[in-house]
Amino acid sequence: MGQGLQLAKLDGRSTRNASPDFEMETELHRQGFKHVAGLDEVGRGCLAGPVAAGAVILPPNPADVLFELVRDSKQLSPIQREKAYDTITKSSVYHAVGWTTPAEIDKIGIAPSVRRAMRRALAKLVPATDHLLIDAISLPSSGLPQKSIIRGDSKSLSIAAASIVAKVERDRLMSSLSDEYQRYGFEAHKGYATRRHLDAIAEFGPCHIHRMSFAPVRRVAYRIRPQTARAIGQRAESFAAAALEERGMTIVNRNFRTRFGEVDLIVSDERTLCFVEVRARKPSGFGAPSETISPDKSRRIIAASQEFLQKSRVVWSDWRIDVAAVELDQWSRPVSVEFIESAVEG
Secondary structure, three states, X not given: OHHHOEEEOOOOOOOOOOOOEOHHHHHHHHOOOOOEEEEEEEOOOOOEOOXXXXXXXXXXXXXXXXXXXXXXXXXXXXXXXHHHHHHHHHHOOEEEEEEEOHHHHHHHOHHXXXXXXXXXXXXXXXXXXXXXXXXXXXXXXXXXXXXXXXOHHHOEHHHHHHHHXXXXXXXXXXXXXXXXXXXXXXXXXXXXXXXXXXXXXXXXXXXXXXXOOOHHHHOOHHHOOOOOHHHHHHHHHHHHHHHHHHOOOEEEEEXXXXXXXXXXXXXXXXXXXXXXXXXXXXXXXXXXXXHOOOHHHHHHHHHHHHHHHHXXXXXXXXXXXXXXXXXXXXXXXXXXXXXXXXXXXX
């Protein structure tokens, strides 16, 4: 099949408690592939929080301890997963996690969101992978040779490692979010549809990290509490920053304040320094670049940018001022961003 895509089917034996091995990876190494990545996702069936996709490249001769600790993440206790996670992250060639937000899930659907999270994880891998082993689904848009393996986390050590990395990092995120949304108990159920979670949704309505398109939430989506303008702005900035990092940009500074004004994001690609003004709007169109910010705002951004350049220890030969036009959904959550380069001429 195209791009070397194959589907490994069950051979009739039970894999529910099987120990994953490294046979597929070893065979691919024999064929000349140097950086074989395992891919798996967690959070597909949750009512809240992002989908997370793990990507792991293991060395050609994994340490014995990996075979002892690594299993399908669902088979392990939280303590076992944390121990396995520490071992994987220390011994892997590289590992990464990609995310798709609840708002993106509501906009494009869960299956495309899983693939988007996987592409984002792959984009972070250094060195880049040259072959994929994926649990259950295919990723043709990657353009890479790949195998889609049913219950791959029970068969491939790389896929099982990816499932653990994604699970641990997603669980940590949901636990941290429980401080902000104490009513929902995210630290306990991590966004899954437990009775406690369903009861909390029924009593308090959803919050902005719920997936409004999922049935138990959709019925009460109208009860979501409005966000403050400050919260909307902060989330739009974080969304734009993540998108810039996806493009290979480095965040140099955030919310740089001067007596003239503030620059939301300052980023670089090692050649160009970019000052980014983030504008968040409902999907009514952003208009031409010259219409996104007022002349007075433009002057203040230029002045603040010049002050940063004067204070910087790095001499930049090229710099510009961009606008990040963040589209909000009907619940004021960021769903997409368009970058308008050189929107303000300085």
